[in-house]
Amino acid sequence: MTGGTPTPRKATRRDVARLAGVSDAVVSYTLNGTAPVAATTAERVLAAVEQLGYRPNQAARALRSGSADTLAFLVPSSSDPVFTNPFFGEYASTLEAAARDRGYALYTTATSFHPDEVLARFREFAARQIDGVLVLAGDTPLDSTALDRVGLPWIALNVATRERGVASLGTDLRAGAVATTTHLLEHGHGSVGFVGQDDPSEPRYIGWLQACAAAGVPAGPFVAAEVTRPGGRDAGHRIVDDRAADPGRAPRAFFVASDRTAVGVLRAFHERGIRVPEDIAIASFDGSSEAEYAWPGLTTFRQPVDEMARSAVTRLLATDRDHAHELFPGELVLRRSCGCPDAGR
Amino acid sequence: MTGGTPTPRKATRRDVARLAGVSDAVVSYTLNGTAPVAATTAERVLAAVEQLGYRPNQAARALRSGSADTLAFLVPSSSDPVFTNPFFGEYASTLEAAARDRGYALYTTATSFHPDEVLARFREFAARQIDGVLVLAGDTPLDSTALDRVGLPWIALNVATRERGVASLGTDLRAGAVATTTHLLEHGHGSVGFVGQDDPSEPRYIGWLQACAAAGVPAGPFVAAEVTRPGGRDAGHRIVDDRAADPGRAPRAFFVASDRTAVGVLRAFHERGIRVPEDIAIASFDGSSEAEYAWPGLTTFRQPVDEMARSAVTRLLATDRDHAHELFPGELVLRRSCGCPDAGR
DNA sequence: TTGAAAGCGATACCAT
DNA sequence: ATGGTATCGCTTTCAA
Numbered sequence: 166m167t168g169g170t171p172t173p174r175k176a177t178r179r180d181v182a183r184l185a186g187v188s189d190a191v192v193s194y195t196l197n198g199t200a201p202v203a204a205t206t207a208e209r210v211l212a213a214v215e216q217l218g219y220r221p222n223q224a225a226r227a228l229r230s231g232s233a234d235t236l237a238f239l240v241p242s243s244s245d246p247v248f249t250n251p252f253f254g255e256y257a258s259t260l261e262a263a264a265r266d267r268g269y270a271l272y273t274t275a276t277s278f279h280p281d282e283v284l285a286r287f288r289e290f291a292a293r294q295i296d297g298v299l300v301l302a303g304d305t306p307l308d309s310t311a312l313d314r315v316g317l318p319w320i321a322l323n324v325a326t327r328e329r330g331v332a333s334l335g336t337d338l339r340a341g342a343v344a345t346t347t348h349l350l351e352h353g354h355g356s357v358g359f360v361g362q363d364d365p366s367e368p369r370y371i372g373w374l375q376a377c378a379a380a381g382v383p384a385g386p387f388v389a390a391e392v393t394r395p396g397g398r399d400a401g402h403r404i405v406d407d408r409a410a411d412p413g414r415a416p417r418a419f420f421v422a423s424d425r426t427a428v429g430v431l432r433a434f435h436e437r438g439i440r441v442p443e444d445i446a447i448a449s450f451d452g453s454s455e456a457e458y459a460w461p462g463l464t465t466f467r468q469p470v471d472e473m474a475r476s477a478v479t480r481l482l483a484t485d486r487d488h489a490h491e492l493f494p495g496e497l498v499l500r501r502s503c504g505c506p507d508a509g510r
Numbered sequence: 511m512t513g514g515t516p517t518p519r520k521a522t523r524r525d526v527a528r529l530a531g532v533s534d535a536v537v538s539y540t541l542n543g544t545a546p547v548a549a550t551t552a553e554r555v556l557a558a559v560e561q562l563g564y565r566p567n568q569a570a571r572a573l574r575s576g577s578a579d580t581l582a583f584l585v586p587s588s589s590d591p592v593f594t595n596p597f598f599g600e601y602a603s604t605l606e607a608a609a610r611d612r613g614y615a616l617y618t619t620a621t622s623f624h625p626d627e628v629l630a631r632f633r634e635f636a637a638r639q640i641d642g643v644l645v646l647a648g649d650t651p652l653d654s655t656a657l658d659r660v661g662l663p664w665i666a667l668n669v670a671t672r673e674r675g676v677a678s679l680g681t682d683l684r685a686g687a688v689a690t691t692t693h694l695l696e697h698g699h700g701s702v703g704f705v706g707q708d709d710p711s712e713p714r715y716i717g718w719l720q721a722c723a724a725a726g727v728p729a730g731p732f733v734a735a736e737v738t739r740p741g742g743r744d745a746g747h748r749i750v751d752d753r754a755a756d757p758g759r760a761p762r763a764f765f766v767a768s769d770r771t772a773v774g775v776l777r778a779f780h781e782r783g784i785r786v787p788e789d790i791a792i793a794s795f796d797g798s799s800e801a802e803y804a805w806p807g808l809t810t811f812r813q814p815v816d817e818m819a820r821s822a823v824t825r826l827l828a829t830d831r832d833h834a835h836e837l838f839p840g841e842l843v844l845r846r847s848c849g850c851p852d853a854g855r
Numbered sequence: 856t857t858g859a860a861a862g863c864g865a866t867a868c869c870a871t
Numbered sequence: 872a873t874g875g876t877a878t879c880g881c882t883t884t885c886a887a
Contacts, residue, residue, distance in 0.1 A: 175636075175661075177880055188858045193882060200883090203856060223638040224572035225880035228863050233569060233638075242603060254598075258587060261620055270634070273618040275606055289615070291520075293568040293578075316520075394803050428803050435805045458739050458773050460780045460805055522864055533874040538866060545867085548872060570864035573879050 176217035185213040196221065233294040235270045236260075236481065239286060240301045242275035252453065252470060253301065256322065259474035260299060267482060269296065278305040287315040297481040307331070320481045322473065325368050327490030332480060334473055334491035338450075341466040341495050342372025343379075345448045346420045348464070348497055350380045352504040354418035354446055358385030360400045360430060361422030362392060369422050369450060385416040390426055397421065397429020404430070404445070405437040418446040418503075424456045427463050431502075442504040452498055462500030462507055469493050521562035530558040541566065578639040580615045581605075581826065584631060585646045587620035597798065597815060598646065601667065604819035605644060612827060614641065623650040632660040642826040652676070665826045667818065670713050672835030677825060679818055679836040683795075686811040686840050687717025688724075690793045691765045693809070693842055695725045697849040699763035699791055703730030705745045705775060706767030707737060714767045714795060730761040735771055742766065742774020749775070749790070750782040763791040763848075769801045772808055776847075787849040797843055807845030807852055814838050 182189045187206060194200040195210040202210075213219070227233040238260055240253050257273055264271040272295065276286050283300075290298055298319040300307065309331045312319060324333035349357045359373045370387075377384040386407070390400035408415040421427040427449035434441055441447055441461055449456060452467025473493050480486070501507040527534045532551060539545040540555040547555075558564070572578040583605055585598050602618055609616040617640065621631050628645075635643055643664040645652065654676045657664060669678035694702045704718045715732075722729040731752070735745035753760040766772040772794035779786055786792055786806055794801060797812025818838055825831070846852040 179880080189881080190858060190860095190883080191856085194857085197882080201856065206856080220633055220637045222573065222880050224569050224578065225863090226882075227569035228567065228573050228865085228879090229881045229883085231863080242606075258620060261587075270638075271619065274616065275603060288565055292565045293615075394799070432803055432805060454739070458777055460777060523866095524864080534865080535867075535875080536873060539873085542866085546872065551872080567864050570879090571866080573881085574864080574866050576879080 338368035346376035397426035401433025464503035683713035691721035742771035746775035746778025809848035
């Protein structure tokens with residue numbers, strides 16, 4: 166048994182109209198401001214609304230108007246536990262705030278990023294009269310043609326490179342990698358290695374190469390790693406092993422492609438007694454809170470998640486939607502892992 | 511400009527009916543199994559659905575049936591960034607899977623836990639024909655009477671103690687604290703201190719006291735700390751300061767009430783050169799992935815989030831809802847921070 | 856400024 | 872087994 170008080174039937178617009186002595190339409194006008202209403206009439210309506218505790222039925226509204234006043238936020242439920250993604254949290258809060266500011270609710274859902282499933286989710290959203298979809302892109306490419314066919318506006322977040330016909334945005338990873346690598350080089354570490362995905366077209370990889378070239382030093386070793394903590398730990402172990410095998414040319418610094426990965430690398434170094442930054446310096450990418458509380462604190466290139474999230478909502482809701490790829494600058498946050506003195510935290 | 515192909519008007523139930531040469535009702539019967547339909551007719555209907563790419567309009571369905579086939583998951587957006595809560599992620603994935611298994615979508619939203627706002631969100635959910643609410647309780651108590659009045663079934667997750675009239679569940683914190691503290695004592699640390707909220711009625715606090723009493727040792731010092739990383743760091747600094755002031759009776763071990771807090775404590779210890787577990791041993795609570803990748807790995811009492819999430823959905827959707835408080839056992843995960851040898855990870 | 860009434864798309868009751 | 876049709880609660884012409 167529910168055990169609660171027997172809920173009185175919910176008040177509808179009609180009840181309000183009757184109590185206020187006006188027609189259904191006027192209630193609607195008053196509440197939505199869709200037509201001018203005499204001040205005294207409005208007052209009576211509002212009083213009736215208050216007295217009855219009336220709340221418009223959103224399903225009816227959605228049916229009639231074709232909009233549920235809701236945005237969906239689709240996040241990947243990949244190998245590393247979904248929502249555990251450090252970014253996800255920041256994105257979600259800001260998106261939710263931004264959406265709310267504009268009168269929309271935000272519907273956050275996880276999905277595997279198999280193209281079929283993404284498409285299925287889009288269809289489901291359409292059926293629910295969702296107004297737009299924010300997609301936190303994983304590495305999986307999206308079938309934009311199929312998604313567009315669903316007829317829902319959507320925008321991809323956290324995207325590295327422009328893709329034809331897709332509205333997207335993301336941090337300028339290449340520029341960030343250049344800044345971070347350059348900083349590492351300025352510490353005089355001689356050469357800087359790279360830990361990250363094995364993908365020559367990846368902007369962070371490219372930026373790393375560019376920074377090394379610009380400094381006139383040979384690029385340090387490339388160490389392939391999955392962008393997860395276990396992946397980083399693994400890579401860390403390999404780095405330590407290589408170092409043991411050939412101490413002479415062992416690199417003194419690494420640019421690690423993500424905070425998550427760096428946490429794993431750090432872990433591996435601790436396990437093997439490698440001191441950071443004394444033996445090997447590290448700088449990573451993302452600027453999540455993991456970087457702050459790692460030991461030592463991780464120097465990291467912060468992605469401007471807040472701004473990106475706000476822009477995403479704005480663009481998604483814009484009437485003149487574009488298919489541009491918007492690139493955001495980030496900023497380097499200095500901590501001890503790169504060799505900088507630890508400034509407080 | 512959206513630039514896409516002009517979307518053809520969405521097919522409705524009526525289009526399907528016409529194409530299949532049946533009435534609207536039969537389409538409904540076929541799709542929902544609400545009435546017997548001849549096999550050949552069903553086939554024609556299904557074919558029409560397929561051909562038209564028909565998807566029932568959920569808003570209409572919700573309006574008519576009073577159910578949106580959707581559950582809401584309300585998480586606190588407190589000081590520590592919302593979704594960053596280590597538990598949130600695990601809960602969200604499992605809840606979503608469990609809901610989906612039963613044909614419901616899950617709507618995840620953050621809110622401050624000011625009673626007024628929670629109530630407002632409940633009302634909003636009701637207006638959207640949401641079928642039930644899963645509340646990830648923060649420390650804030652909920653006004654169950656007010657919430658019940660909204661008429662939505664709901665259940666509180668992550669709850670420590672039974673409260674009259676509230677359906678809830680949570681880990682047996684007290685038992686976990688006993689197990690964890692006892693383990694610490696078995697390492698022969700002499701006495702064990704406690705780092706956590708300043709609340710004598712808190713089950714982890716009580717469990718800590720009980721374990722000390724049972725072992726016949728005086729309870730070590732109590733160090734108040736907010737349940738956040740900064741809070742833990744703060745507490746850690748105080749511990750180190752006290753230790754410096756009176757090295758003689760400095761405690762050798764601490765039970766820390768959450769992984770988050772412990773990460774902060776660890777950070778403080780690192781900053782001050784205190785070795786864990788050699789100088790001070792630590793064990794914490796939650797069993798999140800932060801504990802695994804901390805250095806040293808944190809011994810922690812794992813909460814069975816998955817089971818709790820599944821049970822929550824089951825109970826929320828049960829026809830005979832109860833107001834019980836369901837307590838789940840957890841398990842101690844041993845790592846190096848307590849003094850155990852590090853077993854692999 | 857206000858009211859009457861026509862739908863939005865689906866469900867389910869009542870006939871047949 | 873199948874078909875008409877009232878109805879869910881709201882928005883929005885169109886007239887008054």
